[in-house]
Amino acid sequence: MDPAEPFLPYGRQTITESDIKAVTDVLRSPYLTQGPVVPLFERGVAEKVGCDHAIAVNSATSALHIACLALGLGPGDWLWTSPITFVASANCARYCGANVDFVDIDPSTGLMSVDALEQKLIQAEQTGLLPKVVVPVHLCGSSCSMQQISFLAKRFGFAVIEDASHAVGARYQGEFVGSCTYSQICVFSFHPVKIITCAEGGMATTKDPQLAQHMTDLRSHGITKDDKRFEFPAPGPWSYEQQKLGFNYRMTDLQAALGLSQLQRLDEIVAERQRLFSVYEKLLVDLPLHLLSIPSEVSSSLHLAVIRLLNPDARHHRSVFEGLRTLGIGVQLHYSPVHLQPYYQRLGFQVGDFPVAESYGSNAISLPLYPGLQEADQMRVVRALAQVLSA
Structure with a gap:
């Protein structure tokens, strides 16, 4: 290597002065964690991709986990995904106590092969081991053949989570990835080398209000502060209820501010x-x-x-x-x-x-x-x- 030439990484974040201002504005505000910016970022992503609900979390891994839980994945169930992906696409099933299997790829695109998926589903139907969830991975920013996968989902009775960690801003058949036209849930990543970044962060989009509420609860310890949803009478205005076993998967306002600024570009x-x-x-x-x-x-x-x-x-x-x-x-x-x-x-x-x-x-x-x-x-x-x- 010529010492005069810089090392060229495979990926690098792009930070502008407007990004820096967005973050410093939050630093000067009363809220660093759970303030008004996270909902603004969620609404911005939902409007951009044309979906009803967006749930911000601290990583795409967390989004995959709560997406699986919201769909009821658990012990004895099967999740299928691509073997050419980051391990999180498979690990999310193991977090739920479920089994994992893989579907081979199309050699020309690197994406999950629809033909291989169909053949595996036919065989699984005969053995009684059909998947509860299939996770197509939009490798390199290219969407899988979601219309065909959706057809197979209806035929064989599984739910679809799109792992679109690489694919925010991509389109499939003219629609933005994340619209959930052909899936129950779509997951994005905002890691520094992804298309846009929050430093660390993720997002799940869905058209289903019940799935959205379930994932919203799970990202914050399974707690609700909405007294209309309480199971017991509230003893006072300070009350909240933990109704599920959830996690601390929340995104901060600092992260959301960076993501919202980048979303504009x-x-x-x-x-x-x-x-x-x-x-x-x-x-x-x-x-x-x-x-x-x-x-x-x-x-x-x-x-x-x-x-x-x-x-x-x-x-x-x-x-x-x-x-x-x-x-x-x-x-x-x-x-x-x-x-x-x-x-x-x-x-x-x-x-x-x-x-x-x-x-x-x-x-x-x-x-x-x-x-x-x-x-x-x-x-x-x-x-x-x-x-x-x-x-």
């Missing part, structure tokens, strides 16, 4: 990511690799630019990855297949269970992609790729 941020991705499409055309495809009905928010090497050899994958890191290109793998993590192998999963996902994990690399990345930086990434691929 969401379309601009997504457009910049799409522009940068189109630059990669042109620059990478002659190298022995391909970018993940984006389905025709999807306008991706391009959280990640993932390439797949044409050489399937695992040693080649590692040498390319390490060579790029040595040249100052902060590549990453999103993701190693979840079912091969030690925890899940102890549950009985093994190599060979999901071969398409395993192939993906052996030759996928995420390139730098974030607003503020310059075309000269992208040319440097491509030169580095050409260098290590020819070594």
Whole structure:
């Protein structure tokens, strides 16, 4: 690596002066945690994606957990998700005492394969082990085939939670991801490298007012202060009731202020990511690799630019990855297949269970992609790729 050249991470938050002002305004206000800004952020997200309810929490992991609980997932039930995702997409079921299984991916998009899902559902129906919940993962900002998944949900009787941690600002068939047209609940992440950030934070959207109320209760210890919902007469105006076993999953006003400020630039941020991705499409055309495809009905928010090497050899994958890191290109793998993590192998999963996902994990690399990345930086990434691929 040339010491004069900066290290290029695969992702980076973008903070403006207006973001900083939004946070400092909260610091100067009477409320740092549970004030007026969280509801404003929730309303802003709900209006943006065209959904009735949005519930802000401290992480997308928390949102997945309370979404599963709100849908009644528990011991003896099954949740299915993609093996190419962050472990939280599967762990949320284990938090509820439920079982986890996976559905293999489409090799061209990295998304859950609808054909594989249908075949697995047909087999599960015969054995009486149908899932209660399926969690399609919108990898890299591209929506899964939600209309087809919704059709299967009605046919086989499962609920759908969209893990849209990568996909705030994306569209499917012209509608914003998060509208819940084809799901019961959709979950977003606002981690620093995501499309917009709260530093840490998450959000669940839903059209169902009962699910919304259940998740709202669960994020704050299962407590309500609404005396109209009390089970016992209130002894005084100080009263609240814990009606469920909930959690401290609340988002703070400080986090919400940053998220609300960034939400105002969401379309601009997504457009910049799409522009940068189109630059990669042109620059990478002659190298022995391909970018993940984006389905025709999807306008991706391009959280990640993932390439797949044409050489399937695992040693080649590692040498390319390490060579790029040595040249100052902060590549990453999103993701190693979840079912091969030690925890899940102890549950009985093994190599060979999901071969398409395993192939993906052996030759996928995420390139730098974030607003503020310059075309000269992208040319440097491509030169580095050409260098290590020819070594």
